[in-house]
Amino acid sequence: MKIVNPVLPGFNADPSIIRVDDTYYIANSTFEWFPGVRLHESKDLVHWNLLPSPLSTTELLDMKGNPASGGIWAPDLSYADGKFWLVYTDVKVTEGAFKDMTNYLTTAENIKGPWSKPIKLNGVGFDASLFHDQNDKKYLIQQTWDHREYHHPFDGITLTELNTDTMKLMPETARTIYTGTKVKLVEGPHLYQKDGHYFLFAAQGGTVFTHQEVVARSESLDANSFVTEPGDVFLTNFDTPDLGIQKQGHGALVSTPGGEWYYASLSARPWNHENESAYDPRGWSTLGRETSIQKVEWDEEDWPRIVGGHGGRVEVEAPKDAIETKAPADHSRHDEFDNADLDLDWNTLRVPFSESMGSYGDGKLKLIGKGSLASNFDVSMIASRWQAFNFDAETKVKFNPFSYQQMAGLTNFYNDKHWSWVFITFDENKGRVIEVGENNRGNYTSYLKDDAIKIPDGTEYVYFRTKVRKQSYSYEYSFDGNNWTEIPVTLDAVVLSDDYVLQTYGGFFTGAFVGLAAVDYSGYEEPAEFDYFDYKELD
Known part of the structure; x- marks a missing residue:
């Protein structure tokens, strides 16, 4: 089988992908559209079926009056301790110096719910995700917003420990673990553990044609301890304008039962009018930001690399242990x-x-x-x-x-x-x-x-x-x-x-x-x- 990108066509942005046993799940942003957070499942990474959205009540999500493109930004889905954990952001201000928002946490034993009453976490920044450390500690990782006009508004990636007894964050533990590169606009963080290292995946460059994903690594979770992957950027289409998918970057990593690795990211398929250049403007994305999946391999220095180069591919080899999933041929x-x-x-x-x-x-x-x-x-x-x-x-x-x-x-x-x-x-x-x-x-x-x-x-x-x-x-x-x-x-x-x-x-x-x-x-x-x-x- 082949993964043909995008795997989730149409508006399915900011994918958070996980695997539980032999089933993969993807959670996507929904912004001002209700219900909140779009969920899909698959056993082969090729064919996907839509699941009920978790944020289906006003107790979990109240967006009345939210501006266009406010609401649910970059939800994070994870699985630990026998249940699903969902972190999501409700953004109330999108324009200007401020990004008023609240990050929430809800859990469920079944992906189809019911989902627990939301726990308010903080409003430090959007794109919050939950990291379950092997030492049983849990941390919230998030983009950090700075309204001050003499600072860059994207103020690095903040890590804050979650007290699992009170289910409240401990702000005294908050620290900046990564500030990104000179590309700026560092956001969309996801943290992973592999072979004695912590790996931080983060988006940069804004969610446009300059979008990219970088990886940083550290042996600890200390402040400013993460070092950026040397050489090639992990994923970007900034310099691959002829590829059928563009804007790849913000996303999440997943492993297969057989030990293969894949990365799900947002992407877009821009088109041009006949009288326009295909390079400037790069194009018009009427289907919004869609979800694509690329295969990942680890180099000799234990850094992740996109198979086929940092621009990725439209067609990708499916996992060797994929279980074929039945799904409709199209969305008619x-x-x-x-x-x-x-x-x-x-x-x-x-x-x-x-x-x-x-x-x-x-x-x-x-x-x-x-x-x-x-x-x-x-x-x-x-x-x-x-x-x-x-x-x-x-x-x-x-x-x-x-x-x-x-x-x-x-x-x-x-x-x-x-x-x-x-x-x-x-x-x-x-x-x-x-x-x-x-x-x-x-x-x-x-x-x-x-x-x-x-x-x-x-x-x-x-x-x-x-x-x-x-x-x-x-x-x-x-x-x-x-x-x-x-x-x-x-x-x-x-x-x-x-x-x-x-x-x-x-x-x-x-x-x-x-x-x-x-x-x-x-x-x-x-x-x-x-x-x-x-x-x-x-x-």
Whole structure:
């Protein structure tokens, strides 16, 4: 078998990988999307299946009002003492000098839960991970944030001992163990023990095209005792622009039962318009930061090296002892909303789906109109990741607005400032109409205006479809589900890419989603009813 990267396509950033017996688990960041932390499992590192997210209640995670790309940053999954340990960060401020955040710890005996009431750890910095030392001590390792404008904001990697009796950190033990290299922006630390050494894996260079992973080593956990791996950087694509995957860096190490080693990291697959250089700009990452896996070997000096060189490979040899895992061939899916629980691929913004947002089951999804898609508070939307460059997504909706402030339909969404949708709304002259709108850097455009498409009287349902074709996408409508009409609006997919968002906003950490939404900012909460959702990958 071959590992074909990325193994987790679409927005699956900051992987934390572990193995328990013969099963591998990966935990990924989810930022402002609920539920928090995305989990997958595999027995071969090739095929992965989605598991229930651990942070599925507001007791474990309350993100109401969080900014875009706030919320869950770089969770750390580990296994010790017969249970799973999950450290996660809830970031409340993303822009400016401060990164207000809280790090929490929760545990579970089963990966599917239940997960314990969260323990508050600290707010020293993000990307916190838990290290279980062989001497039975436990330590929190984390990036350290410095708000002072005359210091670099990334103030090294801090190690703090956890009192396992009180489950509280001991700040008097805190010390800086590594400050990184002149590349700066050292973050994403994970600590391991091997052959009498402590190995610290850390990301540098920012999670963009200059991203990289470095390794440092020490015989102790003393302050500033770690020495950086000599020679080649461990992993980077800064100087491999032609490789199919880019931005590799932040991630975690895992060993197989047979003693092989692998490293899971974030990555991206940027694309370019035909009139653009493939080097500058390096490209546009509409699928966000995905998870890739590289094979690792240890050199004669006992330093880890990526097999094939520090740029890694798209295709990687699977473990010799891999147990073939059954998983869907792609991420296509059809949802009739028959189940009592929402499908695992659905996400909501900042808060869980609740009765105030709507209901589902018996073949219907009801969404109660709430705030606009530009809101960080009451948004009535469910969405799932773009996981292929080319796909069709389709739905059937019933909606009877009496005001232009009421809208319901199908959306392609990055964050509150970057999205578009096709929707039913009300026009004073035409009655119910179909419109296409786009929010680009917070600037809203109605594309049809006076040419908004009138919905024939007596029409109960309207069908919507979006056709995403890598560099661009469009919308279609139908009144019978068989005869489709393309709306003459072609939208640039760049607007829904990490790299485009980065040009004006520091929170660019997620990726494009496709979803269903209902808006009623008049406050009358007009409901919309969706009959099904279909997502079909064409790659």
